[in-house]
Amino acid sequence: xxxxxxxxxxxxxxxxxxxxxxxxxxxxxxxxxxxxxxxxxxxxxxxxxxxxxxxxxxxxxxxxxxxxxxxxxxxxxxxxxxxxxxxxxxxxxxxxxxxxxxxxxxxxxxxxxxxxxxxxxxxxxxxxxxxxxxxxxxxxxxxxxxxxxxx
Numbered sequence: 001x002x003x004x005x006x007x008x009x010x011x012x013x014x015x016x017x018x019x020x021x022x023x024x025x026x027x028x029x030x031x032x033x034x035x036x037x038x039x040x041x042x043x044x045x046x047x048x049x050x051x052x053x054x055x056x057x058x059x060x061x062x063x064x065x066x067x068x069x070x071x072x073x074x075x076x077x078x079x080x081x082x083x084x085x086x087x088x089x090x091x092x093x094x095x096x097x098x099x100x101x102x103x104x105x106x107x108x109x110x111x112x113x114x115x116x117x118x119x120x121x122x123x124x125x126x127x128x129x130x131x132x133x134x135x136x137x138x139x140x141x142x143x144x145x146x147x148x149x150x151x
Contacts, residue, residue, distance in 0.1 A: 019044050025077050026092035029054070055095045055102050058142040059083075064128070064135035075102065084137040086128055089114055093121075104141060 012032065020027035025048045034045040054076040062068045063084045073079050075092040082088075087109035094103040103121045107114040117124045123140040 015042070015044065019046055020077075023048065026075055028092050028094055029076070055092065057090075057102055057104070059090070060140045060142070062138040064130055064137065075104065083126065083139065084128060086126060086137070088117075088126060088139075102141065106139065 013027075015035075016027045016030055016032065019032070020030055023030070023046065029048045030046045031048065032044060032046050036043045054074050056072060056074045059071045059073065059081070060068055061071070061083050071081060071083075073081065073090070075090070075095075078089050078091040080087055080089045089107040089109075090104050091107075092102065093105050095101070106117040106124050106126075108117050108126050109115075117126060123138070126137045126139065128135050128137055
């Protein structure tokens with residue numbers, strides 16, 4: 001009896017997400033170095049920036065009354081922020097160091113589910129309910145800012 005041998009190509013995005021979850025950093029910060037099969041499992045060697053090279057953003061939020069606040073956060077993983085009384089999860093999608101640009105995905109908690117907000121990237125709008133009426137919270141990021149150094 002013969003053996004048939006084949007090769008298949010699989011998208012790496014799912015693996016990158018699983019590794020990112022295990023390591024605790026944003027998938028777009030990971031660089032996969034090597035993949036091996038060890039004891040019936042995939043062993044993945046990765047590298048990612050240390051804390052000094054993780055991009056940070058300043059998030060400007062304008063609530064329904066027109067008041068604007070800003071938040072500074074590093075994007076080393078998914079961040080859940082309380083924006084205008086709403087849980088919003090912001091996660092790094094792409095970081096272009098040469099152009100100093102950051103693009104994020106945003107998810108808004110609705111009940112027990114996280115729903116992707118349309119218009120993610122650098123700006124988006126979150127629908128909220130205030131006094132029984134629908135209102136909008138506008139969010140905009142300032143890409144790849146410098147964070148104050150402790151010391």
